[in-house]
Amino acid sequence: MTTLAKSLLTAIAATALGITAVSAETRITYKSAKTGSSYYQMGVELSEALKAGTDGAVIVTVEESQGSVQNVMEAKARGADYVFTTPPALVGLAQKGAAMFEGKGDPKFDEIRALFPIPSLTMHFVMSADSGTTDLVGLEGKTVLLGKGSFGATEGEKYLELFGLTDKVKIADAELSNAVAALKNGQIDGFVTAGSWPAPNVIEAAASTPVTILSMTEDQIAASKRTKLVIPAGTYAGQDADITTTSLPVVAYATSAMDDDTAYQLTKTFWQSKEKLGGTSPWWNGVDQDLMVNIEGKVHPGAARYYEEAGIALTDAQK
Incomplete structure (x- = not known):
């Protein structure tokens, strides 16, 4: 077999191997x-x-x-x-x-x-410890940032209406991206966010200032018609107990x-x-x-x- 023939056979074999590799991908x-x-x-x-x-x-x-x-x-x-x-x-x-x-x-x-x-998309109601808020009813009279256009904002608005808080909570006019700084500076009492847990913005908030992440009651969860989810204790800084909330x-x-x-x-x-x-x-x-x-x-x-x-x-x- 000539050198040229051997080279051609080698090239053909290499091509065949390449095709096999591609087809297996x-x-x-x-x-x-x-x-x-x-x-x-x-x-x-x-x-x-x-x-x-x-x-x-x-x-x-x-x-x-x-x-x-x-x-x-x-x-x-x-x-x-x-x-x-x-x-x-x-x-x-x-x-x-x-x-x-x-x-x-x-x-x-x-x-x-x-x-x-x-x-899952998980609801977080994040309140400053100084606000003294420990449940959803305690949102009355507080300033809360919901953000705009997100699932968390829409869901947060729904919950305020559902639990008779629409006219009793002041909604901050700001983007959710500003929530942690606004909470730390005392411009807001809390914010609502939805995302996978642990949520990066909640981690940041809990690490920078004392916060309370609210739990929902079984009746509130049932009224929301969402799926119950428990965030284990210790997920966020200062969180000593499980958080019971809703998820999508x-x-x-x-x-x-x-x-x-x-x-x-x-x-x-x-x-x-x-x-x-x-x-x-x-x-x-x-x-x-x-x-x-x-x-x-x-x-x-x-x-x-x-x-x-x-x-x-x-x-x-x-x-």
Whole structure:
């Protein structure tokens, strides 16, 4: 065999190996949240964990989103590589063509399938210790910063109305980004924020000035029609007891277009990487098997295979 022939064979073999390597690589688009948000950062952390946990077999590209409604809407046009995050309730509304999805229904919404839960949006009512406020009723007469346009702001307004406090609380006209400084300087008595726990702005507030993070009663939680969540004692500086509050569960979804093996690999790698994720960012420590009950609708068959192997029971509605 001539030197030229050997070189050609070597080149062909190398090309074939390259094609095999590429075909073995799974590429996923992860539709998350706005750049700079905690949920976008979670997406980045998750993409890194999936790449490391699969030795590079899964490559995740994190894509910015304007919100959960957009994420759900795009499910009807995306392919098998699409993973997105949203509260389960929005999936149910999309499938019914209700609320913000009225007139926008599509049969493809029925093909949305859950993979695994991610940190929940958790309500925090953060009050300065000097305010003397220890419960929601104690908000009367206080100055509170809600922020604007966020889930936390909308939810905070809802709770004030729900518990008869709308005209009894002074709402500070400022952005939530100014909350910690305003609290420390005594310009406000407290602020309301929603995000994964532990929330960075609450950590900062508790570290810079004595605060009380309010708990809600069982009746208040029931009236809110949100999911109960307990933030363990010691999560924030000076927090000696559990905080009972409300949350909005958030789940990572795909569609039935995703093949079972990919869904299985994504789900298995997530749960196997969760401890390491929590070591990097504590908000992942708020995710455990107990959050599985918050998944409404069906779990992807590939993900269900992992849950069966792991001994994690699914409800009949999830199968």
